[in-house]
Amino acid sequence: MNFIDKFFEKKARNVAQLSNRRGFIKGIAASLVGASTIPLLPVARAADAPVLPQEAGDPSSCDYWRYCAIDGFLCDCCGGSYNTCPPGTEMSPITWIGTCRNPIDGRNYVISYNDCCGKTQCGTCLCQRDEGDRPLYRSDKSNDVNWCLGATSSVYHCSTAIVVGIAFDESSSK
Amino acid sequence: MKVYTHFKKIFLVCCLFFSMTVFMAAQANQKTVDDVAPRTDLPPLPIEKTGNVSVLPSEFPETWMFVDESSFMSMFGGKMILLDVAESKHADRIKGTADKNLLGNFIQAKIRPEFYIMESFHSRGARGPKTDVLTIYNKTTMATSKEIIWPDTRLQSLPRRHAMALTPDEKFLFVANFSPAASITVVDLDTKEITATIGTPGCVLTFATGNRSVSSLCSNGGMLTTVLNESGKLKSQHRIKAFFDTDKTPIFERPVIINEIAYFPSFTGEVHVFDFSGEVAKYLEHWSLVSEDEKKKNWRPGGLVLNDTDEQGIMYQIMHPDGYDGSQTHGGSQVWLFDMQTKQRLKVIDIPSWAVSIGVTRGEKPLMVITNGELQLDVYNPRTGKLIQTISDFGNHTPLLVHKAY
Numbered sequence: 001m002n003f004i005d006k007f008f009e010k011k012a013r014n015v016a017q018l019s020n021r022r023g024f025i026k027g028i029a030a031s032l033v034g035a036s037t038i039p040l041l042p043v044a045r046a047a048d049a050p051v052l053p054q055e056a057g058d059p060s061s062c063d064y065w066r067y068c069a070i071d072g073f074l075c076d077c078c079g080g081s082y083n084t085c086p087p088g089t090e091m092s093p094i095t096w097i098g099t100c101r102n103p104i105d106g107r108n109y110v111i112s113y114n115d116c117c118g119k120t121q122c123g124t125c126l127c128q129r130d131e132g133d134r135p136l137y138r139s140d141k142s143n144d145v146n147w148c149l150g151a152t153s154s155v156y157h158c159s160t161a162i163v164v165g166i167a168f169d170e171s172s173s174k
Numbered sequence: 175m176k177v178y179t180h181f182k183k184i185f186l187v188c189c190l191f192f193s194m195t196v197f198m199a200a201q202a203n204q205k206t207v208d209d210v211a212p213r214t215d216l217p218p219l220p221i222e223k224t225g226n227v228s229v230l231p232s233e234f235p236e237t238w239m240f241v242d243e244s245s246f247m248s249m250f251g252g253k254m255i256l257l258d259v260a261e262s263k264h265a266d267r268i269k270g271t272a273d274k275n276l277l278g279n280f281i282q283a284k285i286r287p288e289f290y291i292m293e294s295f296h297s298r299g300a301r302g303p304k305t306d307v308l309t310i311y312n313k314t315t316m317a318t319s320k321e322i323i324w325p326d327t328r329l330q331s332l333p334r335r336h337a338m339a340l341t342p343d344e345k346f347l348f349v350a351n352f353s354p355a356a357s358i359t360v361v362d363l364d365t366k367e368i369t370a371t372i373g374t375p376g377c378v379l380t381f382a383t384g385n386r387s388v389s390s391l392c393s394n395g396g397m398l399t400t401v402l403n404e405s406g407k408l409k410s411q412h413r414i415k416a417f418f419d420t421d422k423t424p425i426f427e428r429p430v431i432i433n434e435i436a437y438f439p440s441f442t443g444e445v446h447v448f449d450f451s452g453e454v455a456k457y458l459e460h461w462s463l464v465s466e467d468e469k470k471k472n473w474r475p476g477g478l479v480l481n482d483t484d485e486q487g488i489m490y491q492i493m494h495p496d497g498y499d500g501s502q503t504h505g506g507s508q509v510w511l512f513d514m515q516t517k518q519r520l521k522v523i524d525i526p527s528w529a530v531s532i533g534v535t536r537g538e539k540p541l542m543v544i545t546n547g548e549l550q551l552d553v554y555n556p557r558t559g560k561l562i563q564t565i566s567d568f569g570n571h572t573p574l575l576v577h578k579a580y
Contacts, residue, residue: 071503094354119300120248131500135427136331136378137391138420139354146277146330149353154276154330155249155300 054104062127064161066111069098069132071143072159075116077125083162085116091160092117094150096142098132099167108167114160117148122158230256230270230314232287234579236537237261238269240289241551241568242280242333242575249276250299254291255569256316256579259535259543259553260562268568270316277330279337284580285344286363287313292328292338292349308349308361320366327353329378332478333575334428339380339388346406348380348388358388360406369406374398379427381436381450389448389455391427395420399454412454417446426475426502430483432514437489439463439475441502461517463491463510472497477505479531479575484540489514490556492529505530509542511556523559527552533576543576551576 057064059082060074066082067074079086092115101108134141148154237260245252256269274280278293291309296302306324311317329337329352339348340363347361351371356378359371377390377398386402386409395416403409418425418440425446429436434451435458443464449456464473474497475481481491494506506529511521528547534556535541541562542554550566551573 068500120250121246123247128503129500130503131498133500133503134420134424135391136329136352137393137427138424139352139356139378139393144332145352145354149327149330153296153301154294154304155296 055102056104060125062125062129065100065103066109066161066163067127068100068129069096069111069141069143070113070159070161071128071130071133072113072115072126073122073157074125074127075122075158075160078116078122078158080116080158080160083160085114085160086119086122086158088119089116089157090118090151090153091115092147092149092151095147096140096145097164098141100131100161109163110165110167112160112162112164113143113147114162115147115151116157116160117151117155118153119157120155227315228270230316232314234269234313237535237541238579239533239535239543240280240282240577240579241570241573242274242577243570244277244333244572244574246277246332246572246574252276252278252293253569254280254289255573257551257565257568259541259551259565262563264567267565271569272311272316277333279329279333279350280577281335281338281340281347282313282577282580283340283344283363288319288363289313290338290347292324294328294330308347310366322361322366322368324349324359325368326351326357326359326371328359334379334479335575335577336379336381336428339382341382342385346386346402348382350378350380350390352378356390358390358400360402362406370402370408372400372408372411374400374411381429381431381448381455383450383455384453387453387455389414389450392416393420397448397455397457401453414455414457417457417460426480428480430481430489430514432483432487432489435514437514439481439491441474441499442497443469443474463493463512463519471495474501475506476502477530477532478503478545479533480506482532482534484534484556485536486538486540487514488512488520490532490534490542492525492532505547509544509556521556521559523554523556525552527564531574531576533578536578536580545573545576549573 059076076082085091095112095114098111099108100111133143136142146156148156238258241255241257243253243255252274254272258267261267274291274293276294278291280291282289289311294306296304306328308322309318310320312319329350337350349359351357357371357373360369362369374390377392379390381389383389387399389397389399392398395418397414399412401409425438425440429438436448436450438446444460444462446460447458449458473495475491476494477492483489489512491510492506493508493510509523512519529544531545533543542556544552546552550564552564553562
């Protein structure tokens, strides 16, 4: 099991290393230059169906990939969704973040766990994963704080998991 | 088969007869009570005064503890429950309670007959303007003696022992703020007035240091010591260089402190030792709680309030095997006891009902109190490792932290 984990981790890390922001911009720039030298044939355009970003899993389940660092009630079970607060609540603009790997594309994403506030705890689908969670001294990565401190009401209701960026590997940014 | 059916019939008839007998006896008893003739030979019961309220002793017994019922499932109705964890009679366990709203923070003085709760209220339940308030309680009456309306945003997080701290003479109280800008507010406990709010950029929590100082853990892996003058205002601040990597080798922000020496366990079982006896915190050393063999099995510290100490200087640490990044807050299946002077492990106690948090009573023969996986309290004798009793149905929903009571 460990061997399989390590194998896929290594593969995923390689993919992540090749997909950092600089690499992405470089790739875009190269493709734009390249594209301008190639005539756009009608046949080629018709053949290339757009490739959409993908993810998989059940957002009401604690093992959903975006919830890797979460500790709270899943808004998906509370009248909202993984990236939307339930009706009548308010999303706190201040929050903590985690880094989770999308198992479909092998990329690491920065996930913002914005709390929804203003009503008492939703009380269902409690999920505690805590991967990459750090104590209060790293408040940017700490889920021990009641992050509703940034909202009008400090009463916590549930947590979302919003993709706010692609994480880039430290080694490839040097 | 026939014999069996016959026996079954006899058994049912017997049951019916027994039930009728019990019912008739109860009726007869009731009749007896109702029909008691007035006893004119006995004096009537004295007329009692209304408005009686119990008062607690000036010094609490060693087996009393303050249970932080955090009310995590609603945030309203949190409270501190003063509980005798050695009492076997259910009705005699609770000694008193004090409300603690919206994940309030708690600390008790040892010299002053007081305890302090830092809490928050919205004017209309979950909405309306918010007020943070420091509520000062008299420990014997459990009544509020003063409220100080808070000018800053106090730290609101899962319960912990170091959101507030007292100077050794209990002249000053330090309170952690987090907005998320971090600061510390100082209260003069003689005058019950705020003397200062001091910024601690990037550094959080309150660890009492020396006579007039407080230290905080920083985001760069270092420490910051804030020194007060005798008026309770800022005298100086000192940064202690980083001693761990907050990403790669994180520590728990929950140390045990024994005779002003603080032991901060890391996620993987390294313990970092600080001397808090001087004016400025001083890093001493680090050593491992786990052997090489145990490291291979990924034995790690873990839990919410994952450690405590007794008055003999023994550290009680919740541990779990097969640890990973993410398991650090999940609790453990064992408690390991360490002599922190000799750095030797003294005992391993299995916790079959899982340990989320731990607290230890005062005294020479302390009791170990575990918040178990069912969010009840298991009381152990740490000398034998035996479970004494499980305490539930005392208003516990999420009793996440247990404090010594003085």
